[in-house]
Amino acid sequence: MNRKVIKVALIVVAILVGICLLAVSALMAISGAWTRRTYLEPWGRDYASSHADPRVRLVATGLLAASNHNMQPWLIRLDEDDASSFLLYADSSRMTPQVDPEARQLMISQGTFLEYVAVAGEHEGWDVRIDLFPDGQYDEDHLAESMNETPVARVTLSAAEAHDAPLFDATFLPDTNRAAYEPQALSPEQVATLEALPEQDDEGTVSVLQDDTDVRTIGQYAMRAATIEAGVARVMDEGNAIFRANERQKNLYRYGYSVEGQGTTGLMKHILQGLLTLRPSLNTGPAASENFIRSTQTSVDATPAYAMIVTDDNSRRAQVESGMLYSRLVLTGHTLGLAMQPLSQVLEEYPEMRVPHDEFQALYAPDGGTVQMVFRVGQPTENVPVSMRRDVMDLIEG
Structure with missing residues (x-):
């Protein structure tokens, strides 16, 4: 192969490499690779602690819990007369009626949230009392409207001795891992x-x-x-x-x-x-x-x-x-x-x-x-990233 052919081949390769790099750069720009990822901010260790109200801090940990289709279907109403209490409502606007027509998954998601709140409360030194359906059950014939009016739970905090909460650190880890698992059975x-x-x-x-x-x-x-x-x-x-x-x-x-x-x-x-x-x-x-x-x-x-x-x-x-x-x-x-x-x-x-x-x-x-x-x-074969979370104040009414 003479030098002229080699030179032409190198030029072609350089052009192709340049085109590939431009294509990758374009796709990264379209993806938003350099965009600040505000949707991950709730996973920060200092995110909850930036709020003065202990109820909001616990809610900020609660929203890290798993939910049906990652809909995060939670509404919080802070008790204006009792600074130690809040109500949890199922957010009817976040129902997924095709896949979950009976709203069973949505209700399971209320529980995942409440457990994270309880773990966060233990970490902060609160006794967390959870009263389920304090105002009675839903009207199943008018379910969405009933969700808006009937709380899933009243959460009440009272001071307790601070002690180690062994599960708290795990709240910052991904709740779901879809990767391959090791073949060995559980012990x-x-x-x-x-x-x-x-x-x-x-x-x-x-x-x-x-x-x-x-x-x-x-x-x-x-x-x-x-x-x-x-x-x-x-x-x-x-x-x-x-x-x-x-x-x-x-x-x-x-x-x-x-x-x-x-x-x-x-x-x-x-x-x-x-x-x-x-x-x-x-x-x-x-x-x-x-x-x-x-x-x-x-x-x-x-x-x-x-x-x-x-x-x-x-x-x-x-x-x-x-x-x-x-x-x-x-x-x-x-x-x-x-x-x-x-x-x-x-x-x-x-x-x-x-x-x-x-x-x-x-x-x-x-x-x-x-x-x-x-x-x-x-046992997972790889770590996976955490998923999107809403801002805690978007959960709180008023």
Whole structure:
């Protein structure tokens, strides 16, 4: 090869490299790679402490809890006559009626929040009293209106001796890890610790299931449910509507889904966000359905154990209490080196899911109870990023 040909080849390579660099830079700009990420500020250690009102500080920790579809469906009304008390309401404007028509997941999310509040209170030296449904139950025939009028809980603080809160540090860790888990089973000590977490007989039971038959059976139901859900357009559209394709959208909305939830980070996150901003169709319709099935299969294939929460009934109180128990499981799991991810599509109550839902309930709650949650458990193979959170003052009315 003569020098002229080599020179031309080098020029072509340089041009191609330049084009690639320009393309990557453009995608990063479209993604908002250099945008300040205000949606992550609530995860800062000094975020809650910047508020003088102890109730607001505890709420600021509560909003780090897991919630259905990361909707963060919480409304707080500070008691104007009692500086030690606040009311928690379910935010009816954040219902997801297609995937959660009976609002069961939304009520579980009230419990996840309350448990984080209790842990934060213990850390700050407060005795946190939680009274569920202090003004009575919902009018189920007018559920959304009743949510606006009827509190889920009254939370009252009273001074207590400060002591170590072993779960508090774990509130700053991601509540969900969708990555692969190590293949080894949980140890007997880990299983015993998790299954002993219910504090009262009526709070429900925790079962860790890791024999081959259960792992295979639950995985099959997870895939069957994912396939059904992927084929129900209105359910998929509801989820796609809360997908945030870039940093600007995440700062604007601060709830819902993003690419980090599927484990994409670093440079690839911004390249993918840029592409999804330019071509939203990459994450809608058949593409979204295929991605959902594929990600569920990846999770099922890398799961050594499942766990589930079963309650004696399916009352609103039982739903909230199961959420409190789930947060306790997540936080305790962190202290044991374990990660968790809900795979609860088979528990959803919309019509197309009815057959596998009823089969699963009959199989794992044969005595008439209700499986409130089923989730993966295991030692994670990688760390995952935290997800979007709203500003604490957006939760507080008035």
